[in-house]
Amino acid sequence: MSGEHRAGGGRFGAVLRQIGSVGIGLIVLGVASSAYLSISGRALGPAAFAPLGTLWILVNAAGPALFQPLEQELGRGIAHARAIGVGARSLLLRSGTLALALLGLVGIVLLAAHRPAADRLFDGDDVLVLALFLGLAGLAAEALCRGAFAGSGDFGRYGAQLGLDGVLRLVGSLGLWIAGSAVAGWYGLVLGLAPVLAVVLTVRGVGGAATAPGQPEAWGRLMRALALLTVGGLLQQFVINAPGVVAKLLATPAEQALAGTFISVLVLARMPLFLFTAIQAAFLPSLAALAARDDRAGFARQARGVMLAVAGMGLAGIAPVAVAGPQIVVLFYGDDFRTSRLILVVLALGSTFVMFGSALSQILISMRSYRSPLIGWSCGSAVFLVALLAPLDLEYRVGLAFLASTAVTSAVLAGGLTRRMRRPLNADDPALEESL
Numbered sequence: 001m002s003g004e005h006r007a008g009g010g011r012f013g014a015v016l017r018q019i020g021s022v023g024i025g026l027i028v029l030g031v032a033s034s035a036y037l038s039i040s041g042r043a044l045g046p047a048a049f050a051p052l053g054t055l056w057i058l059v060n061a062a063g064p065a066l067f068q069p070l071e072q073e074l075g076r077g078i079a080h081a082r083a084i085g086v087g088a089r090s091l092l093l094r095s096g097t098l099a100l101a102l103l104g105l106v107g108i109v110l111l112a113a114h115r116p117a118a119d120r121l122f123d124g125d126d127v128l129v130l131a132l133f134l135g136l137a138g139l140a141a142e143a144l145c146r147g148a149f150a151g152s153g154d155f156g157r158y159g160a161q162l163g164l165d166g167v168l169r170l171v172g173s174l175g176l177w178i179a180g181s182a183v184a185g186w187y188g189l190v191l192g193l194a195p196v197l198a199v200v201l202t203v204r205g206v207g208g209a210a211t212a213p214g215q216p217e218a219w220g221r222l223m224r225a226l227a228l229l230t231v232g233g234l235l236q237q238f239v240i241n242a243p244g245v246v247a248k249l250l251a252t253p254a255e256q257a258l259a260g261t262f263i264s265v266l267v268l269a270r271m272p273l274f275l276f277t278a279i280q281a282a283f284l285p286s287l288a289a290l291a292a293r294d295d296r297a298g299f300a301r302q303a304r305g306v307m308l309a310v311a312g313m314g315l316a317g318i319a320p321v322a323v324a325g326p327q328i329v330v331l332f333y334g335d336d337f338r339t340s341r342l343i344l345v346v347l348a349l350g351s352t353f354v355m356f357g358s359a360l361s362q363i364l365i366s367m368r369s370y371r372s373p374l375i376g377w378s379c380g381s382a383v384f385l386v387a388l389l390a391p392l393d394l395e396y397r398v399g400l401a402f403l404a405s406t407a408v409t410s411a412v413l414a415g416g417l418t419r420r421m422r423r424p425l426n427a428d429d430p431a432l433e434e435s436l
Contacts, residue, residue, distance in 0.1 A: 021155040021156050021158065021159040022155050022158050022159045022162065023159070024159050024163065025158065025159030025160060025161070025162030025163040026159070026162055026163075028162065028163035028166050028167065029162045029163060029165055029166035030166070030271060031166070032163075032166030032167055032169055032170035033166055033169055033170075034268075034271065034332070035170050035173070035174075036166075036169040036170055036172075036173045036187075036190070036191070037056070037264070037267060037268075037333075038332055038333060039170075039173045039174060039176075039177045040052055040173055040177075040184075040187045041264055041332075041333045041337070042177075042333070043176070043177050043181065043182050043187070044182055044184055044187070046257040046260040046261055046264075046337060047256050047257050047260055048182070048184055049184070049260050049263075049264060050123070050248060050256060050259055050260035050263060051121065051122040051123045051125060051128055051184050052128070052184045052187055052188055052191075053244065053248075053260060053263035053264055053267065054121050054122065054244065054245060054248050054263065055121075055122065055128050055131060055132060055135075055188050055191065056191065056267060057241045057244040057245060057263065057266075057267070058121070058132055058241075058245070059131075059132060059135035059136065059139070059191060059192070060241065061237040061238075061240065061241035061245075062106075062132075062136060062237065063135065063136050063139030063140075063143075064139070064233065064237055065230070065233040065234040065236065065237035065238075066102060066106070066136070066139075066140070066230065066233070066234075067099060067102070067136075067139055067140045067142075067143035067144075068143060068233055069226050069229030069230045069233050070095050070098065070099055070140075070143045070144060070147060070226065071143040071144070071146050071147035071150070072147070072229060072284060072362075072365055073091075073095065073147070073222070073225055073226060073229060074091065074092065074095050074143075074144065074147025074148055074150075074151055075146075075147045075150035075151040075284055075285045075288070076151070076284060076285065076288040076365060076366060076368075077091045077151065077288075078091065078092070078147070078148065078150075078151025078152060078285070079150075079151045079284075079285035079286070079288040079289045079292075080288050080289065080291075080292045081151075082151070082152075082153075082289065083288075083289040083292040083293060084292055088151070091222070092144075092148060094222055095144060095147070095222070096144055098222075098223070098226065099140045099141075099143070099144055102140070103136065103137055103140050106133065106136055107133060110129060110132065110133050114126060114129045117129050117132075120249075121245075121248070122184075123184075125184060125185050125188075127185030127186075127188060127189065128184065128185055128188045130189070130192070131185070131188035131189050131191060131192035132188075132192065133192070134189070134192030134193055134196060135191055135192040135195060137196060138165075138192065138193070138194065138195025138196035138197075138198070138199060139195055141195070141196070141199040141203070142161060142165070142195050142198065142199055145157075145161060145199060145202065145203055146158050146161065149161075150284070150285050151285050153285070157202060160202055161198050161199070161202040164197075164198040164201060164202060165194050165195050165198040166194075168190075168193070168194035168197055168198060169190060169191060169194045172190030172193070172194065173187055173190050176190065225368075225370055228370035228371060228374055229365070229370055229373075231374055232361070232370070232373040232374035232376075232377050235374065235377035235378055235380070235381045236357070236358070236361070236373070236377040236380075238377075238381050238384075239354070239357075239377055239380040239381055239384055239402075239405050239406060239409060240270075240273075240354055240406075242384060242402075243262075243266055243347075243398045243399065243401070243402040244262070244263045244266050244267075246388065246398055247259045247262045247263060247266075247394060247395070247398050248263065250394060250398070251394060255394055258394060258395065259394070261337050261338065261339055262339070262343075262394070262395045262398070262399075264329075264333055264337055265329055265337070265339050265343065265344060265347065266347055268328070268329065268332060268333075269317070269321065269344060269347035269348045269350075269351050270347075270351045270354070271317065272313045272314065272316060272317035272351060272352075272355065273351060273354060273355060273358075276310065276313060276355045276358060276359070283302060283305075283306050283362065283366075284362050284365065284366055286302060287299060287302055287303065287362070287363060287366035287367075288366045290302065290366075290425070291366050291367045291368075291425040291426055292426055293426070294424055294425045294426045295425070296425060299425055303363050306359050306362075306363065307356070307359060310352075310355045310356055310359045311356075313352075313355060314351075314352030314355055314356070315352075317348050317351060317352060318345065318348045318349060318352060321341070321344040321345055321347075321348045322341070322344075322345050322348075325339075325341045325344035325345070326338065326339060326340065326341055326344070329344070339395070342396075343395050343396065343399050346396075346399040346400060346402070346403050347399055347402065347403075349403055350399070350402040350403040350405075350406045350407075351406075353403070353406035353407050353409070353410045354406050356410040356413075357376065357377070357380070357406060357409040357410045357413055360373075360376070360410065360413035360414060360416075360417055361373040361376070361377075361413060363417060364413070364416060364417055364420060367420060367425050367426075367427075368427075369416070369420045372413065372416030372417070372419075372420060373413065373416075375412060375416065376409050376410075376412040376413035376416060377409055379408055379409060379412045380405040380406060380408050380409030380412075381405065383401075383404050383405040383408045383409075384401045384402065384404070384405035385401075387400060387401035387404045387405065388401050
């Protein structure tokens with residue numbers, strides 16, 4: 001066996017161990033989040049659960065869209081710096097400054113629009129608007145921590161933060177349920193405060209390349225990269241999460257319970273996305289390091305591993321709902337939540353394409369290809385809006401629009417990856433040299 005092959009196998013084994021560390025945290029987060037949703041759904045009922053379900057979707061859509069680019073670029077940049085033997089302190093500090101500025105802007109927008117947001121999205125509950133801001137603040141802090149953890153190879157703390165976030169959700173909602181609370185706002189505050197407390201309990205100085213001095217990060221390059229990633233991320237989160245919000249907005253007064261059921265079923269169908277986070281967290285920095293060295297053989301081997309893992313997770317998500325989906329929904333949420341097997345399969349297929357699209361995006365980003373993900377998710381967003389014109393019942397119209405948009409996105413991104421692989425892996429994105 002050649003030394004190169006042994007080295008490649010060793011790197012792949014290290015990545016698998018990193019996935020294990022993050023995976024344990026994600027399992028805890030996933031199980032605890034499922035319990036949180038189950039407890040709150042049983043405590044509130046379908047109609048009252050709808051605004052809380054909308055909060056869940058918005059936190060898990062806007063948070064990653066706004067702040068995941070920081071995690072991605074931090075993880076990629078620190079791993080790149082480690083691979084070539086330099087530090088990344090400037091990248092860490094400037095990313096933190098941008099996160100604070102963005103969070104301040106979000107706070108101003110929510111303060112100015114809190115009344116219509118509360119009335120239209122949260123059935124008049126102002127507390128859920130506050131919970132939305134707290135949740136986004138927590139996710140901003142988590143993104144910075146996890147980017148530094150991932151880039152520095154500290155996946156133990158990455159996983160610990162994930163798990164603690166989930167445990168705090170579970171403990172808070174269970175306490176409310178035991179106390180007999182049936183107020184959506186209290187359950188929303190639990191969701192918003194959990195990531196804030198998780199950061200407070202896990203943050204401490206990060207070592208290695210993350211805090212070592214190195215070449216100062218250029219503001220222009222960083223902001224252009226983050227702008228491309230943020231716009232692409234917003235479009236990605238639109239494709240992923242718009243179905244739940246659209247179902248709530250399009251529902252007539254007589255369809256409010258149906259919308260609540262659709263949102264809860266959508267959340268359940270997307271549970272495999274939790275597992276994808278483990279792959280993304282470990283593989284993006286690893287692929288970035290391989291790209292920095294232009295190691296095409298190692299890069300291709302790990303990229304194939306990512307896609308095979310995604311296919312396995314997709315199958316694991318589709319099979320149960322195809323066999324016993326309606327029964328699983330009733331078992332999970334209670335007898336008031338009824339849906340069809342077909343809509344569950346449609347949503348599970350759409351979630352699988354989300355994972356394929358997200359994996360392809362991460363592979364492209366690891367090579368500093370920022371425009372291709374933006375183009376792919378733009379196409380998916382356009383398809384979703386057009387597909388909503390189909391003359392179908394609410395849940396089928398929204399569900400099939402979700403499936404069509406995610407399938408198109410995956411196809412466009414696959415084409416973008418094929419084109420990008422024709423260039424050196426460590427070539428920069430020409431967009432970083434252009435004025436946006």
